[in-house]
Amino acid sequence: MVYGVIIVVTVFVVLAVARYYPTSSSNLPADTSVVTAAQIELPEEAVSISVEDMRQEIQDFNNQFIANYPNAAAPHKIAAEFAQQTYRYEEAQSHWQTALQLDPQSIDAQTGLASVAIEEGRPQDAVDRLEKLLPSHPANLQLSIELARGLQQTGKLDQAAQVSLEALKWFPYDGRLLQTAAEIELQRGELSSAKALCERGIEQHPANGSLHFILSNVDRRLGNVELADQHLKISKDLRPEGKPGASEFEANYERSLRKLVALTLAQAAEFTLDQGDAKQATKIALRAAEINPTSGIVYSTLSKVLYRQERFADAYQAQRRLIEIEPDNPLNFINLSKLAFLAGDAPGGKKALLIAYQRMPNSPIVVTALAAFFLEEGNFEKARQLAEKSIELKPTVQAYEILSVVYANLGDPRRQAEADRQIEQLMKSSPLGDEPALK
Numbered sequence: 001m002v003y004g005v006i007i008v009v010t011v012f013v014v015l016a017v018a019r020y021y022p023t024s025s026s027n028l029p030a031d032t033s034v035v036t037a038a039q040i041e042l043p044e045e046a047v048s049i050s051v052e053d054m055r056q057e058i059q060d061f062n063n064q065f066i067a068n069y070p071n072a073a074a075p076h077k078i079a080a081e082f083a084q085q086t087y088r089y090e091e092a093q094s095h096w097q098t099a100l101q102l103d104p105q106s107i108d109a110q111t112g113l114a115s116v117a118i119e120e121g122r123p124q125d126a127v128d129r130l131e132k133l134l135p136s137h138p139a140n141l142q143l144s145i146e147l148a149r150g151l152q153q154t155g156k157l158d159q160a161a162q163v164s165l166e167a168l169k170w171f172p173y174d175g176r177l178l179q180t181a182a183e184i185e186l187q188r189g190e191l192s193s194a195k196a197l198c199e200r201g202i203e204q205h206p207a208n209g210s211l212h213f214i215l216s217n218v219d220r221r222l223g224n225v226e227l228a229d230q231h232l233k234i235s236k237d238l239r240p241e242g243k244p245g246a247s248e249f250e251a252n253y254e255r256s257l258r259k260l261v262a263l264t265l266a267q268a269a270e271f272t273l274d275q276g277d278a279k280q281a282t283k284i285a286l287r288a289a290e291i292n293p294t295s296g297i298v299y300s301t302l303s304k305v306l307y308r309q310e311r312f313a314d315a316y317q318a319q320r321r322l323i324e325i326e327p328d329n330p331l332n333f334i335n336l337s338k339l340a341f342l343a344g345d346a347p348g349g350k351k352a353l354l355i356a357y358q359r360m361p362n363s364p365i366v367v368t369a370l371a372a373f374f375l376e377e378g379n380f381e382k383a384r385q386l387a388e389k390s391i392e393l394k395p396t397v398q399a400y401e402i403l404s405v406v407y408a409n410l411g412d413p414r415r416q417a418e419a420d421r422q423i424e425q426l427m428k429s430s431p432l433g434d435e436p437a438l439k
Helices: 005-020 051-068 074-085 089-102 107-119 123-130 141-153 157-170 175-188 191-204 209-222 225-238 246-274 278-291 296-308 312-325 330-342 346-359 364-377 380-393 397-410 413-429
Strands: none
Touching (some): 051 246, 074 089, 074 246, 123 141, 141 157, 175 191, 175 209, 209 225, 246 296, 278 296, 312 330, 330 364, 364 380, 364 397, 397 413
């Protein structure tokens, strides 16, 4: 999830609407060009640290993190995921069990225990644990993936396919889900379906070596030998752990460990922020960036941590680094545009917003934000066109607010009244105009 996408529209709309139609609902700071006195310094390269010291550091961190929040399930969840990713399944299971004791309603803990069972060769245990939970949690991604894997490994391929394909209705572009579904379809002999799933996944996740590997097997069985060889080569290039050589193995192991440690720290930073300790959250997120300065997740988290402290210039800097790492994710440009305006860089905000619109011309969030920008500029006709386009895509309070202000300034009270009526109706059904809540 990309944080802030949800409220970027609100930020633009409040700024734009307030200029022409003052409202008391704005909770923006009085000065949106806030610049932190001592700007944050982002690492240019990874900190030098041995594998042994890195493992010890994260182990000590997790132990202290759990001690700091003894009644919270989240620190055990974070520690469990790290232990599981480093193949310490007994330790992972212990943390998941503690997390479940602390939060008996935790689906994450149930799914984590099921995942450990699968890795330890007990897929039926995973199925027994998750099968009864799916009907009440059909949109839980991890639950669906682990249940499908469990069913697959117990030989119930038709049921596994049903679970994974149903989950794709909720998460049509998730890489791991597409990979799981494609594997199952390949095993069922549904080659056309498996090929389509792989191609969809590769389109969204071109660096997923597993998808290329599955597609190479599919193409080979379909007789497309040349294509199969191409995808096999790509999969090997993307999965360097398969290459021989001790030094290469050690280098790849260190890179993998850095990614896992940084991810663990980023998750801990977000939890710490939610507990109200922004200073400590910033410290943790910065350490994650030092460990792995090429992680998009780390800079997304750091940007969020800084934004929540109203350190807009620093958050903007972190978001710009994220753009360097993930230049092909248009949602990153939406957040960049919001932070640019808040940090006082209006030209940078406009540029980022136009890039987002170029790449996502049918996104209601992007279209509405751009409409608000043109409203702020006083370009009422362009604002009207974009607001109407956004409403065609998805009616929202924010888009109708823009229309209301546009018509007020164009001297069209009838259309303004109609826009206000639509706002009232949408507010009755959802206070946020059918926008999801900020996480």
